[in-house]
Amino acid sequence: EVQLVESGGGLVKPGGSLRLSCAASGFTFRTYTMNWVRQAPGKGLEWVSSISSNSAYIYYADSLKGRFTISRDNAKNSLYLQMNSLRAEDTAVYYCARDPATPQPEYFDYWGQGALVTVSS
Amino acid sequence: QSVLTQPPSASGTPGQRVTISCSGSSSNIGINVVDWYQQLPGTAPKLLIYSNNQRPSGVPDRFSGSKSGTSASLAISGLQSEDEADYYCAVWDDSLNGWVFGGGTKLTVL
Numbered sequence: 001e002v003q004l005v006e007s008g009g010g011l012v013k014p015g016g017s018l019r020l021s022c023a024a025s026g027f028t029f030r031t032y033t034m035n036w037v038r039q040a041p042g043k044g045l046e047w048v049s050s051i052s053s054n055s056a057y058i059y060y061a062d063s064l065k066g067r068f069t070i071s072r073d074n075a076k077n078s079l080y081l082q083m084n085s086l087r088a089e090d091t092a093v094y095y096c097a098r099d100p101a102t103p104q105p106e107y108f109d110y111w112g113q114g115a116l117v118t119v120s121s
Numbered sequence: 122q123s124v125l126t127q128p129p130s131a132s133g134t135p136g137q138r139v140t141i142s143c144s145g146s147s148s149n150i151g152i153n154v155v156d157w158y159q160q161l162p163g164t165a166p167k168l169l170i171y172s173n174n175q176r177p178s179g180v181p182d183r184f185s186g187s188k189s190g191t192s193a194s195l196a197i198s199g200l201q202s203e204d205e206a207d208y209y210c211a212v213w214d215d216s217l218n219g220w221v222f223g224g225g226t227k228l229t230v231l
Contacts, residue, residue, distance in 0.1 A: 035220070037166075044123065045158070045166060045209050047220035059219050095165055105213040105220065107156040107171040114165055 009115030022079040022096030030074035033101035038092035127223035143210030
């Protein structure tokens with residue numbers, strides 16, 4: 001069974017940093033593109049970042065302006081999102097999502113349960 | 122505002138057919154395939170339709186998708202109370218080099 005489990009969310013002050021993790025199981029992690037998608041309270045879905053299976057291709061939403069860094073460790077079946085210079089508008093549930101991407105971006109076929117990040121003083 | 126435009130709300134009575142539209146541009150829907158996601162209250166999104174009109178295993182055939190030019194549509198026939206959810210379209214945008222989502226449509230079953 002495919003499972004994606006996010007961790008690392010919590011309360012952080014504006015300007016602070018946080019690192020999210022996503023532990024994958026039930027599939028061959030190293031062969032899939034992975035993504036982070038966020039959802040602010042009461043709002044719609046917003047794609048954050050994508051990383052290809054071998055980390056060769058990495059993309060970010062323009063709105064992040066270099067504050068976030070996506071990475072992965074295929075040996076540990078894990079996806080990460082380092083978030084710096086956090087702002088109130090980054091408050092959201094952050095989902096990790098799998099993309100078969102063979103090799104073009106395809107769809108998000110599995111999602112984690114989400115990790116809540118709250119940026120507030 | 123979102124790159125893809127969806128109506129904020131839609132509604133229907135049990136058994137009816139409803140459609141949700143998704144309007145984009147030549148850099149996204151015009152050249153790439155469209156996916157649809159269903160998000161039930163308090164849960165993570167779930168893939169509903171991929172590659173314009175394909176249903177993942179387990180998704181009832183009451184759900185169907187189509188695409189024409191720079192627009193796409195999700196149709197739900199035989200509406201059921203459990204279909205009450207938020208629906209999002211999504212597509213890769215070649216100009217932005219990233220995924221774009223519609224703003225979401227809240228479906229109410231009256």
